[in-house]
Amino acid sequence: MFSDWLTPQLVKTFSSPFNSKIELIKFAGSYRLDMGELTQSGHVIETIWDSAFKKLLPPDFTSKSVLILGLCCGSVAKLIANKWPQSSITGLEIDPVVVDIARTYFHLDKLKNLEIVNADAIKYVENLDTNAHFDLAIVDCYLGYQIPHQFENPSFLQNLKKHTNHLLLNRLFWEEHKTASLEFLSRLTSTFTVSTCRTPSNLVISLDPA
Numbered sequence: 001m002f003s004d005w006l007t008p009q010l011v012k013t014f015s016s017p018f019n020s021k022i023e024l025i026k027f028a029g030s031y032r033l034d035m036g037e038l039t040q041s042g043h044v045i046e047t048i049w050d051s052a053f054k055k056l057l058p059p060d061f062t063s064k065s066v067l068i069l070g071l072c073c074g075s076v077a078k079l080i081a082n083k084w085p086q087s088s089i090t091g092l093e094i095d096p097v098v099v100d101i102a103r104t105y106f107h108l109d110k111l112k113n114l115e116i117v118n119a120d121a122i123k124y125v126e127n128l129d130t131n132a133h134f135d136l137a138i139v140d141c142y143l144g145y146q147i148p149h150q151f152e153n154p155s156f157l158q159n160l161k162k163h164t165n166h167l168l169l170n171r172l173f174w175e176e177h178k179t180a181s182l183e184f185l186s187r188l189t190s191t192f193t194v195s196t197c198r199t200p201s202n203l204v205i206s207l208d209p210a
Contacts, residue, residue: 016097033073036144041073049076052204055197063087063135069121070141074108089114092121122150137164154191173203
């Protein structure tokens with residue numbers, strides 16, 4: 001029915017040890033994934049990152065390697081593959097249920113040059129080889145509306161920055177999330193040089209050494 005095209009339709013629900021409420025939604029002919037009632041894949045996510053790349057990366061930026069912490073169903077990976085098709089992408093996703101959804105419904109395993117890694121992103125970064133390097137690293141990790149506190153740790157961010165030219169962090173930026181993100185941004189300024197990209201719902205932060 002045409003009305004189904006205009007109204008979000010719940011296709012299936014899932015649960016996992018990491019996410020108690022995972023909803024696969026179909027809207028306007030495409031899928032998105034909501035976890036903890038927060039949309040974490042789909043067109044809105046691509047729009048956020050497209051804006052951030054245009055504002056926070058150099059105009060002549062090209063990439064041969066990208067690290068994504070918080071792959072989910074691969075919205076940003078697909079955007080990167082379109083923008084820099086020569087780039088290899090390593091996508092970390094801790095939740096095996098989400099990885100299965102990404103492969104089954106979003107066909108993410110068919111994305112050229114993408115390596116899907118089902119692993120804890122914190123431990124992965126801790127165990128990176130000293131010489132491991134990425135042109136771009138993205139931190140987009142949520143459990144529902146919450147960002148695990150480990151991803152806000154300056155030591156973790158400093159360690160990750162050693163492995164990348166450009167480090168971008170995605171934050172929610174409305175109502176109570178705005179206050180939390182501004183407080184986090186304030187804490188960062190003692191350790192990093194900070195640039196930001198504001199979208200209607202999010203704040204993407206770029207970190208460079210102070």
